[in-house]
Amino acid sequence: MSEASFIYLSQEDAVACGAADVSATVADTERTTLLAYQGKAIEAPTATLFWGVPAEKLKNFVGYPSKKRANIHAGYIDDDGVEKVALKNIPSNPDNPANNKGPRASGLVTMLDPETGYPISVMDAMVISCMRTGALGAIGVKHLRRANSSSVGLIGVGPINQAALACTAEVMPELKTAFVYDFKAERAAAFASEYSEKLGIDVVPVKTAREAVADADVVIPATNVQTIDDAYIDEDWMKRGSLLVDLSIWDATWDTLARADRYVMNSELSLERKTMTPHVLVSKGIAKESDILDLGKVIAGQAQGRENDDDIIVYFARGMAIYDVMCGYRVYETALQKGIGQTLDLWKAPFWS
Numbered sequence: 128m129s130e131a132s133f134i135y136l137s138q139e140d141a142v143a144c145g146a147a148d149v150s151a152t153v154a155d156t157e158r159t160t161l162l163a164y165q166g167k168a169i170e171a172p173t174a175t176l177f178w179g180v181p182a183e184k185l186k187n188f189v190g191y192p193s194k195k196r197a198n199i200h201a202g203y204i205d206d207d208g209v210e211k212v213a214l215k216n217i218p219s220n221p222d223n224p225a226n227n228k229g230p231r232a233s234g235l236v237t238m239l240d241p242e243t244g245y246p247i248s249v250m251d252a253m254v255i256s257c258m259r260t261g262a263l264g265a266i267g268v269k270h271l272r273r274a275n276s277s278s279v280g281l282i283g284v285g286p287i288n289q290a291a292l293a294c295t296a297e298v299m300p301e302l303k304t305a306f307v308y309d310f311k312a313e314r315a316a317a318f319a320s321e322y323s324e325k326l327g328i329d330v331v332p333v334k335t336a337r338e339a340v341a342d343a344d345v346v347i348p349a350t351n352v353q354t355i356d357d358a359y360i361d362e363d364w365m366k367r368g369s370l371l372v373d374l375s376i377w378d379a380t381w382d383t384l385a386r387a388d389r390y391v392m393n394s395e396l397s398l399e400r401k402t403m404t405p406h407v408l409v410s411k412g413i414a415k416e417s418d419i420l421d422l423g424k425v426i427a428g429q430a431q432g433r434e435n436d437d438d439i440i441v442y443f444a445r446g447m448a449i450y451d452v453m454c455g456y457r458v459y460e461t462a463l464q465k466g467i468g469q470t471l472d473l474w475k476a477p478f479w480s
């Protein structure tokens with residue numbers, strides 16, 4: 128074996144190969160959640176690098192001690208005998224848009240040959256990662272919302288909630304209204320007009336976060352709150368029977384979390400991350416691990432997602448590399464079929480053998 132090469136896919140290439148495909152991403156995300164529940168997926172512990180703050184702040188924290196961070200993830204899936212394995216790095220800084228530096232996050236997915244471990248493709252991670260996060264929220268909506276739900280409340284209208292709304296509309300055909308709130312009123316207004324037209328629903332900008340939550344059957348925050356000290360969704364904001372899809376982690380106060388009737392997580396693999404919900408609920412004694420239902424069990428038909436129409440459910444949707452693996456593999460296969468992307472050499476002949 129001498130030459131080794133991989134396919135490079137820019138963001139535009141990845142989109143041309145289905146990275147932003149809503150129904151395919153929802154399907155991949157749901158399947159991955161099921162495979163994880165069945166023990167057919169492996170998630171490596173996440174490594175997170177924070178920088179730009181004094182070293183003292185990096186000891187014994189909960190939440191995000193710095194806005195500047197880079198997450199390194201790796202995952203493996205046995206998808207009916209097809210082995211899929213990839214690494215993802217995703218650096219971010221929520222100040223990027225305000226500083227005219229572009230989106231909050233960038234990143235790369237590296238798909239690996241499951242036998243040699245060599246890279247077979249390196250591709251943009253941004254679209255895949257946002258879409259699978261939105262889809263992860265949506266599969267919670269699919270399985271946990273109350274019957275006859277018709278509205279969602281979005282807080283924050285960045286890429287994550289754009290993906291979340293598109294994917295939610297996919298799984299919730301009865302969706303009529305989305306209330307949207309963002310610190311940046313003009314961003315919320317632009318989002319409202321774009322998505323009203325795209326999805327054929329009423330997207331209504333509101334003036335406060337509470338207004339976005341009050342009448343919503345499904346509440347989805349995707350903001351930049353860094354720690355629970357800045358949480359703002361109070362327990363009396365959520366209406367009975369609603370579902371909180373916890374995408375950005377620190378929006379709901381401890382009381383709101385503690386008073387929920389039911390906790391659901393997308394996978395028990397997510398408990399590995401000890402500085403985040405849902406694990407911090409366990410370490411604080413608010414919930415036992417056994418109280419947090421694995422959505423995979425619901426998808427497998429072994430548990431009921433919602434038991435009572437009146438329950439307030441909190442669904443912890445924690446993105447993991449296994450979702451990027453599944454979606455990235457689909458994008459890679461499409462690139463092969465369509466002949467999209469640049470082939471780059473890893474080596475012509477290995478320097479060491």
Ligand SMILES: NC(=O)c1ccc[n+]([C@@H]2O[C@H](COP(=O)([O-])OP(=O)(O)OC[C@H]3O[C@@H](n4cnc5c(N)ncnc54)[C@H](O)[C@@H]3O)[C@@H](O)[C@H]2O)c1
Binds near residue numbers: 231309310
């Ligand atoms: N659950 C997951 O697996 C997962 C995966 C990826 C990203 N995320 C999180 O999703 C969040 C959103 O990501 P993004 O790329 O869309 O970010 P972004 O910075 O592009 O957009 C966030 C938007 O929220 C608004 N905002 C911030 N704080 C607010 C608040 N308290 N009230 C109202 N509006 C507020 C900002 O003005 C901005 O428009 C980030 O916190 C990110 O860490 C979660």
